Every structure is written in structure tokens, then in C-alpha cells.
Amino acid sequence: MTNFEETKKQFILPKGLIYLDGNSLGPMPKNVPSEINTFLHEEWSNLLINGWNDAEWMFQPENLGNKISRIIGAEDNSVVVGETLSVRVFQALSSAIKDVGKRKIILTDSGNFPSDLYMAQGLVHLLNDQLEIRICAPEEVLDSLSDEIAVLMLTDVDYRTGRRHDISVISKIAKDNGIVTIWDLAHSAGALNLNLKEWDIDYAVGCTYKYLNAGPGSPAFIYVNPKKINEVKPSLMGWLGHQKPFEFLHKYVPGKGINRMKIGTPPVLANAALAASLKIWDTVNMSELRSKSIDLSERLISGLQKNCPNLKLASPINAEDRGSQVSFYFEHGYPAMQAIIEKGVIGDFRSPNIMRFGITPLYISKEDIDLAIEVISNVIQNSLWDRPKYKKQKFVT
Amino acid sequence: MTNFEETKKQFILPKGLIYLDGNSLGPMPKNVPSEINTFLHEEWSNLLINGWNDAEWMFQPENLGNKISRIIGAEDNSVVVGETLSVRVFQALSSAIKDVGKRKIILTDSGNFPSDLYMAQGLVHLLNDQLEIRICAPEEVLDSLSDEIAVLMLTDVDYRTGRRHDISVISKIAKDNGIVTIWDLAHSAGALNLNLKEWDIDYAVGCTYKYLNAGPGSPAFIYVNPKKINEVKPSLMGWLGHQKPFEFLHKYVPGKGINRMKIGTPPVLANAALAASLKIWDTVNMSELRSKSIDLSERLISGLQKNCPNLKLASPINAEDRGSQVSFYFEHGYPAMQAIIEKGVIGDFRSPNIMRFGITPLYISKEDIDLAIEVISNVIQNSLWDRPKYKKQKFVT
Numbered sequence: 001m002t003n004f005e006e007t008k009k010q011f012i013l014p015k016g017l018i019y020l021d022g023n024s025l026g027p028m029p030k031n032v033p034s035e036i037n038t039f040l041h042e043e044w045s046n047l048l049i050n051g052w053n054d055a056e057w058m059f060q061p062e063n064l065g066n067k068i069s070r071i072i073g074a075e076d077n078s079v080v081v082g083e084t085l086s087v088r089v090f091q092a093l094s095s096a097i098k099d100v101g102k103r104k105i106i107l108t109d110s111g112n113f114p115s116d117l118y119m120a121q122g123l124v125h126l127l128n129d130q131l132e133i134r135i136c137a138p139e140e141v142l143d144s145l146s147d148e149i150a151v152l153m154l155t156d157v158d159y160r161t162g163r164r165h166d167i168s169v170i171s172k173i174a175k176d177n178g179i180v181t182i183w184d185l186a187h188s189a190g191a192l193n194l195n196l197k198e199w200d201i202d203y204a205v206g207c208t209y210k211y212l213n214a215g216p217g218s219p220a221f222i223y224v225n226p227k228k229i230n231e232v233k234p235s236l237m238g239w240l241g242h243q244k245p246f247e248f249l250h251k252y253v254p255g256k257g258i259n260r261m262k263i264g265t266p267p268v269l270a271n272a273a274l275a276a277s278l279k280i281w282d283t284v285n286m287s288e289l290r291s292k293s294i295d296l297s298e299r300l301i302s303g304l305q306k307n308c309p310n311l312k313l314a315s316p317i318n319a320e321d322r323g324s325q326v327s328f329y330f331e332h333g334y335p336a337m338q339a340i341i342e343k344g345v346i347g348d349f350r351s352p353n354i355m356r357f358g359i360t361p362l363y364i365s366k367e368d369i370d371l372a373i374e375v376i377s378n379v380i381q382n383s384l385w386d387r388p389k390y391k392k393q394k395f396v397t
Numbered sequence: 398m399t400n401f402e403e404t405k406k407q408f409i410l411p412k413g414l415i416y417l418d419g420n421s422l423g424p425m426p427k428n429v430p431s432e433i434n435t436f437l438h439e440e441w442s443n444l445l446i447n448g449w450n451d452a453e454w455m456f457q458p459e460n461l462g463n464k465i466s467r468i469i470g471a472e473d474n475s476v477v478v479g480e481t482l483s484v485r486v487f488q489a490l491s492s493a494i495k496d497v498g499k500r501k502i503i504l505t506d507s508g509n510f511p512s513d514l515y516m517a518q519g520l521v522h523l524l525n526d527q528l529e530i531r532i533c534a535p536e537e538v539l540d541s542l543s544d545e546i547a548v549l550m551l552t553d554v555d556y557r558t559g560r561r562h563d564i565s566v567i568s569k570i571a572k573d574n575g576i577v578t579i580w581d582l583a584h585s586a587g588a589l590n591l592n593l594k595e596w597d598i599d600y601a602v603g604c605t606y607k608y609l610n611a612g613p614g615s616p617a618f619i620y621v622n623p624k625k626i627n628e629v630k631p632s633l634m635g636w637l638g639h640q641k642p643f644e645f646l647h648k649y650v651p652g653k654g655i656n657r658m659k660i661g662t663p664p665v666l667a668n669a670a671l672a673a674s675l676k677i678w679d680t681v682n683m684s685e686l687r688s689k690s691i692d693l694s695e696r697l698i699s700g701l702q703k704n705c706p707n708l709k710l711a712s713p714i715n716a717e718d719r720g721s722q723v724s725f726y727f728e729h730g731y732p733a734m735q736a737i738i739e740k741g742v743i744g745d746f747r748s749p750n751i752m753r754f755g756i757t758p759l760y761i762s763k764e765d766i767d768l769a770i771e772v773i774s775n776v777i778q779n780s781l782w783d784r785p786k787y788k789k790q791k792f793v794t
Contacts, residue, residue: 012442021446028442036433044612045409045425048743049418057613084661086635087484094523115636118649122634126491135647215441216454216665237519238483239512250532252515264481268613270667346445351645
């Protein structure tokens, strides 16, 4: 049994604060500073260049990838870490479209995070509009799958509403239609009980700064199905993805398996924080995490629906159709969220009218949710947002 | 006048060690741990999501870029930081080739670092071989410039021999031939007296873990000529390069100026180390740095040429034709370098027979060079490498 009282103790959170924004940026795990100090004082400053061998910096992409593969239910040696999520999206897409014959359409939905759409647009631009991007509504995805679609690229959990796609069902139908699948797990890795091993998808990408708590801008990851990886010829031919990087050959030869998806030099300092944050997951059962996430989400929804009839649930009412966040539509969402934040409950706002609360069972308890309900209800019931200081919209992350 | 005794004090180096490998990985500046502690304890764990605004994490790419632009003699607001060097090479190249009309040839030389060649090969693969990569010898570059060349992509300093291209002369002739220029400054940023402002090149990329001392795998940078940037339509369309990233629009619109070259979320922890390391450069005059680099290099060359006639200089004899490293051919280079390292002088080896010594004036003094000459000469003169333990080749970075 996962001991969530114990995992909660492993995070630093300011006293009195209830942090419901871990779906955007996870808080700092307590073991991060010591892991970083080891890197600074025992490795970088002491081993210098020898750290690449002696501290195994060079093998971080696959070693950390194997930690993440457990969290997303993937096979060993199917994940590598490094670069940013945008680059990983481009990497997956630019490799995928080499494997689609004459098909030209990249299908995605309007619930995808804009960065994924932008990277796809960049690829289309680069290829002189030989590809086409088709954006359907989330509920039209299944009906849009056909044999003219080359690649299906989706984020499973909608960053605004928390609406969740069923990766398993969609991927199966995509596969039956000969479509290459790419899933962006930014809002589900470390939040849902994923099972990539069974779902037989082609590519997945994700970030580590949300539910995986490795710090702002921490490295991204990419998964490629092991049944497929040895046929993948990467379009981002990274030095470290070469079969023999230290022979300094002029010609690229892809490395074995998932190694070919490595690109540039591993970000060793950032990886130290990631290694620390991933240790917490060793003790976590993902099915129990998901159960707790659902319990907390239901508790928040029923509490707020009871107290605040003017908040309209933006997330699906059925728990299985949600990721690990709860969103409400509210016309005064921006100033209301400012007032709530000022009272110590940190959620966030997404234009034009969505209030988001992230549910992160590793460090959020029932008691936290009850307190959050009290604070949020107080702001909403008493129109506490309705003061000049909350009106001015700041730059919103 | 730059006070090099003072800059030397700003680095942590193990006692008794002479580190001539800063051209591969710079040592840790003393101010890095405190800058990182500030980030961990005052920013990430305390501000949480608000750090994006309150600690200005979001503006790191351009703020740090402006620090680097001074070091490479570039205009303000012409550089952004983030991602890896391989990705920046791809970004420059994939943008450049959209601006070359019907020309199809990417010209580079055999002295370029293999990762740059690999990223170019990936792009050619992605574009279904619509482009061609032509690799000439370094001394043939000028003669290879013609109106059939689309893009010239070079690293100015050869990673093995230290042979330096004259960016100014080559770029001028390239420009006269209508060729887009991309320079990889990995081995010259922080080492040479670069003057991008005057040289009128198109793109430059570089890393920060060599002469800029920001730690293994620290973020890369990209420069685009301000006269050109507003016509550049990026092929890597990053969320943060969008004109209005926080409006979450479906369609990419490039940001103003160099901002459009931002890609993914800034690596904030890694940027803390980079910010610390860049502070040292505030006090450094690049022309004085270059003079000192030449003095130290000449001293090492003349000392070793006098003592060790069996070492053959691989670097150009003329100081102006060298970067900030000195290399020798030696048939027993690998075991000899192992023996030298064991005696506390850290250089490195590049297959098949090159011994490399990096010259980094920020923390290397004349006295260090004299001691290095003594140690190296002792190993070479007495065939100290000729022992079984030095023979076995390890994984070499």
C-alpha cells in the first residue's frame, strides 16, 4: 500500500498554503537540494570531465528513462530523457511522418496544448506544406479516424477542462486504420494509471515538471514502442543517438533501440533534480494514486457544487473521463482566482473563464481539499473577488 | 584591465590539478551553489508557480542571451538561450534553408563537429533528400563557395586541432555569393575575441558548458542577425516563440525579433547555474582574454617543442590561426594522456592520435602552464605511458 502520509512529507510546501497547481508546476521534493549538492561538490567540481564516465552522466537519458517507464506503464528501455517537450513533439512527429506512405494528414484536436499544434505547423512549413494539419473537436476524434490520416497526435488530458481521452480505445481504432499514434502525456504522466505496455501506441512524449515534480523547465521524455523502434530512422539525428558517438564518424548511424532518440548532451544538473524527484515514485502504486486522485477530485467537486451553484463544472462529471484536475467555468474566474490565491489556495486561471485546480495525491490530502473548499466557497459566496485589486490581469502561466 | 588573478579565484578546482580540459567542460564557478540555493529555497519551493512572473523565469532566454551577446560581440536582443546545441543547429539550418530559393547544397567541412553533420543529415532525410550536404576539407572552404551553395555551416575552431577559420573573411565571400551563413561557436564563445556585430553573419549557435563554464549539458544559445530576424519564419515553432504564448491560440504567430527563436519552457535550474557563470564575464575584456590565451598557448607550444621532439604540433603554428587549444599528434597519444592525467594535468585525447590541451585564461596561469610542461615532458621523455595500465582505452568524452 502506498503511504501517502509519507509521500506528502517528502515535499517542501510553504506553511498554510494549499497547492492545487501541481498540474502546472510540481513543488520541490525535499531530497532535491542534497542530490544537487552531490552533483555540484562531488561530481562537477571534483570529477570535472571524468564525471561523464565516473558519475555515469552519459547514461542518464536511459537510466532516468527507465524510471519514467515504470510510472507510465511502459516497457524497460523504451524511454529516454532530455531536451524540452516541444522538441520531443517535433522529434516524434518528424519521425512518424516518415512511416506513413502517401498519407498527408496529421489529425489532432482543439483540446491539444497549443505548443503541440505549433510544432506541427513548423514541420508542415518546413516540408513546404506537403502535410496538412486537421484539427477536430475532442469528441469528434473517433469519427475522424480513417485511412487518409497519417498521424494522430493528441494530448490525452485537456489542459483546461481535464477531459480525458481513452488512449487504449482511440489507439486501437487508429491502428486498425493504419494510423501512427503520438500521445502527449504532459498532463497524465504521474497522474493517471497509464499502461503503455498494453496499449500498443507508437510514440509518447511528456514533461517532468508537472506531476513528476522535477522543477520548472525540467527535461522532457520520449517513448517509442519497442516493437517499432528499430525501424525508426530519426529526423533529429543527435550525436548521442549515434551508434558510436565517440568514434566521431561523419555519417550518422542510429544507435540501438531507444538510444537513437537521444539528441544533445544530457542536462546533468537538471537531471540531478529529476533523479531526486523520481525516487519518490519507487514507493507509489499507480493504481492507488489514481484512486486517491479520483476520491479527492470527487470531494472537491461535490463540496463546491454544494456551496457555489454559480461555479459550473467544466470537467467531465464522470471520474473516469477526467484527468487529475478539476475545472470550473466562472465568468469572474480571473479575479476570483486572484482572491482565492491570496487566501492561500493556489489554483490557476485559463482564459476566458476557467478556474483550474490540480489534484496531486502525493502531497494533497482530504484535509487540504476540505480547507480549499472552505476558502474557495468563502470567496465565491461573498463576492470577495469583486475588488479593484483583483481586476487587473497579470501575465498568466 | 581584466584581473585574471581575480577571475582564477572564482573557480573551484581540485588542489594540485592543472585543468587543461576547459574546452570540453569548464570547471564550477564558486558562485554557482549559492545561485542555485537561491533558486531552490527562495524561488521554486517558495514562489512555486509564481516564479514564472515574480522571479522572471519566463524572461531568462532573452536576459541570459543578452549576457552572452556581449561575450560574442553581438548586438543586444540578438541571442536567446535554451535547448541543446544539436537542437539549435537544427533550428538554424531548418530556418536557413527556407531562405535560399532553389539552391540545394549545404556546405560544411570535415573539421566540423560530427553532431552538426548528423543534424544536417537528419534534416536532409526529413526533406526526402531534396537537399545535399557537401563536405570539403577546411582549407577548401573558400574555393567551394559559389552560387550553387545554399547554406554554409561551419564550426570556426576545429575540435581536434584547434585550427581556426576566419569568420569575417569567409562570411563576406559567402555573402557575396548569396549564401546563408551559420557558425557554430561551441569552441570559440568565451575563448576568442568574436565580433558578430561587425561580421554580418546570419546565424550562430553555441554551447555554454565549455569556455562559459555553466556545467555539463548546460543550455545552448542561438544568434540571428537583427537585420534578418524579422524575416525569419522558424521551422521549430515553439510555444514560447509565439507572439502571444499566453493567449493559447491555435495558430503560430512568430514573436518579435529574436523571441521567435525560443522553443520550449526555459530550464530554470540550469539557467541559475548559467546566470552565475556568466557573472564572471562582466569583468572580462575579450581582447585581453584572447591575448592571454595566445601567450599561454605559445608558452605551452614552445616548452613542449623544446622538451619533446616526438610530439608533433597538430595546431597551426601561427597564433592567429588557432583557437584556444593546443593539440599534438603522438602515436602513443592515448596511453600518454592517461599517464599525464594521472600526474595531475588534465588534457584529453581524440582518436586516432591527438592529444588536446585547452587554454582557458580565466583560471589558467603562466605558472600552471610551466608546471604542465614539466609534467607532460616527464611522461613523454621517460616513456611513462608505456605501462599496461595505460593501454586499455576507456570510453572517451
